[in-house]
Amino acid sequence: MSYQSNFDNFNEWITGLFPDQKEYLQATRELARDVIDIFNAHEPYKKNDVLRRLSMPERIIHFSVPWLNDQGNVEINQGWRIQHNGMIGPYKGGLRFHPTVNESILKFLAFEQCFKNALTGLPIGGAKGGADFNPKGRSDQEIMRFCQAFMTELQRHIGPYTDVPAGDINVGSREIGYLYGQYRRINNRFGGAITGKDISFGGSHVRTEATGFGLIYMLQAVLKEHHENIADMRIGISGAGNVALHAALKAIEHGACVISLSNSRGCLIVDKGLTTADINWAIDNKAHKDNILTALAERVQGQWHDGKTPWQEKMDIALPCATQNELDGEAAKTLLQNKVKYVLEGANMPCTDKARQEFDRSEIPFVPGKASNAGGVAISGLEMSQNASFRRGSYTSIDETLEDIMHNIHQQCVDEGRENNRINYARGANIAGFRRLADAMVLQGI
Known part of the structure; x- marks a missing residue:
């Protein structure tokens, strides 16, 4: 029946x-x-x-992570890996270390990851994981010990053909190195069990830049579809991590005027627009500054707004790149009143459901994160391929492949989301990803 x-x-x-x-x-x-x-x-x-x-995860792995701090005291954190769907390939998705991490957040991220990965066309399933560990204020040795303790438990559940984690919030190249080192020591095996590795031991070119660059490649495809160009567009960006900074860098390179960045403490507004030199300075110095944006504000004579977001500013394009549900219904109304023309998510579900409904009613192009945020996992998939073949592509070739993948995702959204005289990108992305996963599920049986 x-x-x-x-x-x-x-x-x-x-x-x-x-x-x-x-x-x-x-x-x-x-x-x-x-x-x-x-x-x-x-x-x-x-x-x-x-x-x-x-809609149901295939597997939820929940474990404790006991470790020693610098005072020799035992601390205990919780760890998770949500292996949501492996119908089209090994589970794939990032690890997040943050005190707000819980099962609901990781389940939503893993669920979204399934459809995002399906849109790339690569043979990878969806997963997400992490821990409620807060690395801020911790020494390098404490972070190493925590990563090693976390991987000691996680390693039994992952592998190149089973589940391939990557980085996410607070899990960068340093943490990936410690995690992978522990995996290699325990398993006595060098392989593609983790992506986001340093280029010196199996990593891929463009991985750090991939999500931000991919967001701008998607934006360019959307603008071309609507007979517009990125040059001279005013772009508001939230966030100050890899995604936000590299999206800003690529947008400025193509002639856009990027007017904002933000973090949990507030936002930086530079009405005249940031420069390539400004963004490169922030990328080079963010690890050494308590608040890179206040330091950047002094450097560029911009305006720093405590506790604020960029969405009250006038902009042609909004790119929320910080975290989930950062842009709510009221912020969406303000953006629309200020004549925003395009909204593309650079993070995972940064717009609330009410915000999405506001954009949908206005009929402006709104591209969900599962489509516009897919650049990072696309390059992670290529890193898996490179590890399996013991070959590495050049920076230029991988960047070109990334652009091709993002344009292909755009076309899937257009094909499935065309409604009369407009394109519903959110609906198109959901339908395209759903079809691929549903077809695989039917063919593999119950």
């Missing part, structure tokens, strides 16, 4: 199972709302109940 569904009974089912997991519920509801008609129109999808099955 096939399973017939509508959005309301799907929502009742998923909410009944996980009533307190707001991020996870937001992600699954947004997907279901866009694909429910596709699901009901295909008998094999209904017969195999693919919508509900795709």
Whole structure:
């Protein structure tokens, strides 16, 4: 007997199972709302109940991480790995170390990762993981010991053909090095069990830049579709990490006027626009400054606003690149009142559901993170391939491949999201990713 569904009974089912997991519920509801008609129109999808099955993680691994701090005292953190769906390849997704990490956040990230990875066209499934460990204020030795303790447990659940983690918030090249070193020591094996490695031991060119560069390649494709050009566009960017800084760098290189960056403490506004030299300075110095944006404000004579976000400023393009649900419905209304023309997510679900609804009602192009944020995992997939073949591509060739992948994702969104005289990029991305995963699920059986 096939399973017939509508959005309301799907929502009742998923909410009944996980009533307190707001991020996870937001992600699954947004997907279901866009694909429910596709699901009901295909008998094999209904017969195999693919919508509900795709909404449930295949495996949740939860473990404790005891480790010694510099005073010789035992500290205990919680660690997770959510292996959400492996239908089209080994599980793939980042590790996040942050005190706000919990099961709901990691489940939503893993869920989104499945559809993001499917859009790349690469044979990789979706996962996410991390710990409630806060590296801020910790010594390098403490971070190393924590990473080693975390990997001692995680290593039994991952591998090149099983699950390949990467970095995420607070897990950069230093942490990846410590994690991979512990994996290699325990398993006595050198291979592609982790991506984001340093170029000296199996890493890929362009990996640090990939998500930010990929965001701008997607933006250029969207602008071309709408017969516009990035040159002289006013772009507001939130965040001050790799994604935000490299998106700013690439946008400025193509003639855009980038007016903002932000972090948890506030935002920097530079009305005349930041320069390539400004962004390169921030990239080179961010590890050595308590607040790189206040230091940058002094350097460029910009305006620093404590506790504020960039979304009150006038801009043609908004690129939220910080964290989930940072741009809410009121901020969306302000952007629309100020005549914003395009919104592309550079982070994972940085727009709330109310913000997305505001953009949808206005019919401006809005591109969700599962499409516009896919550059990082695309290059991670290429790093896996390079590790398997013991060959490394050049910077230029990998950057060109990244651009091709982002343009292909854009075309999938256009093909599935065209509605009369507009393109609904969010719906297009959800449907395209859903079709690939649902087809694999049908073909592999229950």
